[in-house]
Amino acid sequence: MKNKKLKKVFSRFPFVALTIIFLFVLFFAAILSGVFALNFLLVAFFPDLESYLAALFSVASWLVVVVTVIHAANRDMVPETKIPWIICIIALNLFGVAIYAVFSSHRPSGRTRKLYAQLRRETAMHEKRVLAKETVHRELGNWAAVSEALATSNPQAVLHGGTKTEYFASGEEMLPRLLGDLERAEKYIFLEFFIIEYGKFWGSVLEILERKAKEGVEVRVMYDDIGSMGKVRSNYYKTLRKKGIACVKFNPFVPVVTNVHNNRDHRKIAVIDGKVGYTGGINLADEYINETHPFGYWKDTAVRLEGEGVKNLALLFLRLYGVQTRKAEDVSRFIPAEYEFAEGEGYVQPYGDGPHPLYGRHLGEDVYINILSSAREYAWFTTPYLIIDYRMREALILAAKRGVDVRILTPHIPDKKLAFSLTRSNYMALLRGGVKLYEYTPGFVHAKMCLADGEMAVIGTINLDYRSFLYHFENAVLMYRTKAMEGMKADMVAAFSVSKRQTEEDAKKNVVWRGLCELAKLFAPLF
Secondary structure (H helix, E strand, O other), X not given: OHHHHHHHHOOHHHHHHHHHHHHHHHHHHHHHHHHHHHHHHHHHHOHHHHHHHHHHHHHHHHHHHHHHHHHHHHOOOOHHHHHHHHHHHHHHXXXXXXXXXXXXXXXXXXXXXXXXXXXXXXXXXXXXXXXXHHHHHHHHHHHHHHHHHHHHHOOOOOOEEOOEEEEEOOHHHHHHHHHHHHHOOOOEEEEEEOOEOOOHHHHHHHHHHHHHHHOOOEEEEEEEOOOOEOOEOOOHHHHHHHOOXXXXXXXXXXXXXXXXXXXXXXXXXXXXXXXXXXXXXXXXOHHHHOOOOEOEEEEOOEEEEEOXXXXXXXXXXXXXXXXXXXOOOOOHHHOOOOOOOOOOOOEEEEEEEOOOOOOOOOHHHHHHHHHHHHOOOEEEEEOXXXXXXXXXXXXXXXXXXXXXXXXXXXEOOOOOHHHHHHHHHOHHHHHHOOOEEEEEOOEEEOOOEEEEOOOEEEEEOOOEXXXXXXXXXEEEEEEEOOOHHHHHXXXXXXXXXXXXXXXXXXXXXXXXXXXXXXXXXXXHHHO
């Protein structure tokens, strides 16, 4: 235990946190010193101007504050983010204005946006609509609107039939299947994960990647710098390159005052030869296969695709990989000429989501809300964090008011105490609205899933929280009547059976702490 604590203290993460704090202080000190220096010089040369300048400065500063507040109030952003920004601006005056100017926008740089648009054009020929609208409406019935809305907002989210699906109720179930597919790779392997960490899971994967790279298989790995911070060395990508693996770390931390550090790559994608793909909540670290137990039993899930639907996952990887390497390439060689058609399967629609304006809407949240609007019998969710905005909360409550059995499974043992407290602070409103809440007593739920009426489902990386909806690069698979959904339902029923259903009495406990959480929740959209 002591070794773990020492490891955390001397890891890169505390250094980065202290660096960010130092940069904040330096940034504000620079503004303050500039203002005082200008005032000192003016007073030195014009002594009689002191009181006049003080009054002028006060009026000017408040004029700037008022203009900035008006800008924030009328800006096209999630409504919940406006109030905390306005409070920040008014309370901190010019400092608040400076913070707002630097950190209120979470859009990637202009260079990144331009390159991403180019990469979309490069991949467009491989993302043409496969099924006519008439076919979609005939096959999907009342669920067609969910699929069509997604495709309209994100034309890259192509709907495919005949893709084989397989569900995994845990990382332990997924690992041997993944290793077997990696062993059979002939052309290429793409891995994109938020976290990789030294240990049994990553070690068993890496052993195969090294061997395959020596055999001539093209191996590419992309991991998130902050997500993997403290899990691997800061220059670990260089180590992998020496092993013949093309590796990049996404959005490396740079000690500058900027908002770009919020745009993390939270995706989990594995693609083998363009024919087999994986996604879900599982990262390449030992707690995800319950080799370690930091928070009780780690409940996570994944889905395996085999067939044409994998093409979407491959192109999602290639676009973001191209953004990070700053290179556009011909992706045709990564797309198989033909796919086997799996009989007896439904439809899959893998899709990506990310920060505005690379993605025009908050697709992860849109899909969940549209499913809730179409559900007739039940809509069940699993999420590690439940930190939602007004429209998501109302969609859940409105579905429950219509008689839909709306359930949300959250952890009982938290990995982050503040996030857990913010999660619980949302319980009361949802419970009073008829939503059923369950806490998974064996441990921590990291799975990100939705299942509705046994006919439509989502599995991927998208949590029910602001970071997933607004800031991160995410991905998921929308499924209609696939074989994987049978396993999903059985697994969710089993998870509910070992969970504690929450009541209003539970939500009322610890009034003082709950009040503090309500206050903290006001500023949750900013972080």
